[in-house]
Amino acid sequence: MKSHLLDLADLSRDEVVHLVQLARRLQDHPEPHALAGKILGLVFFNPSLRTLASTQAGMAKLGGSSFVITPGQGTWQLESRLGVTMNGACAEHIREGLPVLASFCDILGIRSFAAGIDLTADVADSDYKAMASVIPSPLVNLESAIAHPMQGLADWKTLDDLNVPQGSRFVLSWVNHPRALPLAVPATAVHMAALRGHEVVVLRPDGYALPAAVMEKARYAAQLSGGSVTETSDRNMALAGASIVYAKEWGSPEHYGDSATETALRAGLSDWQVREDWFTSARSDCRFMHCLPVRRNVAVADEILDGSRSVVLQEANNRLWTQMAVLHHLLKP
Numbered sequence: 001m002k003s004h005l006l007d008l009a010d011l012s013r014d015e016v017v018h019l020v021q022l023a024r025r026l027q028d029h030p031e032p033h034a035l036a037g038k039i040l041g042l043v044f045f046n047p048s049l050r051t052l053a054s055t056q057a058g059m060a061k062l063g064g065s066s067f068v069i070t071p072g073q074g075t076w077q078l079e080s081r082l083g084v085t086m087n088g089a090c091a092e093h094i095r096e097g098l099p100v101l102a103s104f105c106d107i108l109g110i111r112s113f114a115a116g117i118d119l120t121a122d123v124a125d126s127d128y129k130a131m132a133s134v135i136p137s138p139l140v141n142l143e144s145a146i147a148h149p150m151q152g153l154a155d156w157k158t159l160d161d162l163n164v165p166q167g168s169r170f171v172l173s174w175v176n177h178p179r180a181l182p183l184a185v186p187a188t189a190v191h192m193a194a195l196r197g198h199e200v201v202v203l204r205p206d207g208y209a210l211p212a213a214v215m216e217k218a219r220y221a222a223q224l225s226g227g228s229v230t231e232t233s234d235r236n237m238a239l240a241g242a243s244i245v246y247a248k249e250w251g252s253p254e255h256y257g258d259s260a261t262e263t264a265l266r267a268g269l270s271d272w273q274v275r276e277d278w279f280t281s282a283r284s285d286c287r288f289m290h291c292l293p294v295r296r297n298v299a300v301a302d303e304i305l306d307g308s309r310s311v312v313l314q315e316a317n318n319r320l321w322t323q324m325a326v327l328h329h330l331l332k333p
């Protein structure tokens, strides 16, 4: 594995399996001194609950320590645009700020969401890659415009924990939300399930097809693992025989950055809320996944989140173990 972990797609299937096995080993056999003296720097340009807490907790459980920077909240606001005259709110540029932070720690983790204006740039993760290029030490992506590798690893481990077999049907379903959300989680989830060898079905309304580059990458991963990737807007067809329903909200790639058109489109999609009646033709033991946070009774009904299908808490808990595995792998001499 390279020193930067930017995308789950940068890892081979064997590397993912190794990290998930390491996560399980650290869960069963604690190594409280493995990273003694090591420091994790965390930079959050966007809010978080799970990622913020689990990275710090994971580092502490391995004997290391961490610091958190939330640019503009108690620290200087950081500019990321190139060639800009910095006479506005930002007092410092990432080209100085991030290398300085990197010099204080052994590994950096950065969360920086999509700008949500230029789909091509966001799918290419241009801004995040520009940021990564100024960081000499290891970097882990804590969610960028198009990738959330830490979520993908935790999701893979959750499927292993549940003994969900390769070849079973994994439905990634679009669900509603009051505003357009980034593509990082659905792009990572479709790739993760394809690389794990599932029969992946992307269920989404018209206008919400994932970008072609995301689907192509996932189809290539599926080819290597004996899986498949298809998409449909037909819910009954998608859910027939499903073992997993993985719900996620995302903005329309077709109307990217056009919030007025998208808001009007989403207004007619309120039935894209996961309820028990979605599961009629699914396997009786079909489980429900979501990366969280989730808006109850908008994206997912209470009956699902509070019912026996839901594994969302287990899925969130796995963030801790899989991130510990990544830190251990990158930092342990």
Ligand code: CP
Residues within 6 Å of the ligand: 047, 048, 049, 050, 051, 052, 143, 151, 291, 292, 293
């Ligand atoms: N799933 C996830 O990344 O959660 P947070 O946004 O709370 O970190």
